[in-house]
Amino acid sequence: MPQLDTPVRLGVQLQPQHVTYPQLRDAVARLEEMGVDVLFNWDHFFPLFGEPDGAHFESWTMLAAWAEQTERVEFGALVNCNSYRNPDLQADMARTIDHISAHGTGTGRFIFGTGSGWFARDYEEYGYEFGTAGSRLDDLAEGLARIEKRWAALNPAPTREIPVMIGGRGEQKTLRLVARHADIWHSFVTPDEVAHKLDVIARWSEKEERDTSGLIVSNELRDRSEADADALYAAGTRLFTLGFSGPEWDYDVVRSWLRWRDAKNA
Structure with a gap:
């Protein structure tokens, strides 16, 4: 059962495409104040829609800046691509960003969202082997084990047990990794698929001998109605993410979902 x-909670994914960095920085400040x-970004090297060669910024360096800029919000990538970086390096970067974000409280706010990757252009133009969906998931499985081992060895250690978010819906590999490693499971499945x-995940948890009773279910709000969100909530979703496009940020949409969140939490 999920938590x-x-x-x-409401998460907003600031899409790091077709904007300037000052526009992104201002959006981060405004959303935290709201x-x-x-706050999430994504881990790609090129725009996912619109002008394919338009402006775009890299994920991890941006997250380090957000760690310093923000005071309260949790943040991360929705989601990091395991393929682009050595797993031990990913663990060290995550630990460092965790510490950067701990100013004022002593506890970090970083969420390690990760997945196996899918956008072929990222691989082809940056020189990474694309492989197959299966091979990328196998690499993710190996990578997550190394990341957890490295977190246990780093000095200083992370300020907290960094939450792991895994995105995807595949039942043979992805959901087994969710059962083995994740604190948060993110997907775009419909409300009637969640159960x-x-x-x-529960069956894989038994095989993995891991308690997933605290698992947070996450899903996307973009292009969905309040009725859809109500149905996802009834199915157990508690983290709702909203894709957010700039530079003409529509903050009224965020305000409406914040009101919906607050009504649910009343």
Whole structure:
């Protein structure tokens, strides 16, 4: 069963494409002030839509800047691509960003969202082997084990047990990795699919001998109605993410979902 007694949280994914960095920085400040719970970017090297060669910024360096800029929100990539970086290096970067974000409280706010990658252009133009969906998931499985081992060895250690978010819906490999490693499971599945996917995770959890009763279920709000969000909530979703496009940021959409969140938490 997922974690149901946790408050509903709203995460906004600032898409790092077709904008300037000052515009992104201003959006981060405004969203934190508005009361958003989590800020995300994505881990790609080129725009995913619009002008394919338009302006675009890299994920991890941006996250380090957010760690210093923000005071309250949690943050991370939705999601990091395991393929681009040595797993031990990913662990060290995550630990460092965790510490950067701990100013004022002593506890970091970084969420390690990760996945196996899918956008072929990222691989082809930056010289990474694309492989197959299966081989990339196998690499992710190996990488997560190394990341957890490295976190246990780093000096200084992370300020907290860094939450791991895994994105995807595949039942044979991805959801087994969720059962083995994740604190948060993110997907775009419909409300009527959630129960089945959670049952798959529960069965994998038994095989992995890991307690996933605290798992947070995450899903996307973009292009969905409040009725859809209500149905996802009823199915156990507690973290709701919203893709957010600039440079003409529509903050009224964020305000409406913040009101919905607050009503759920009342």
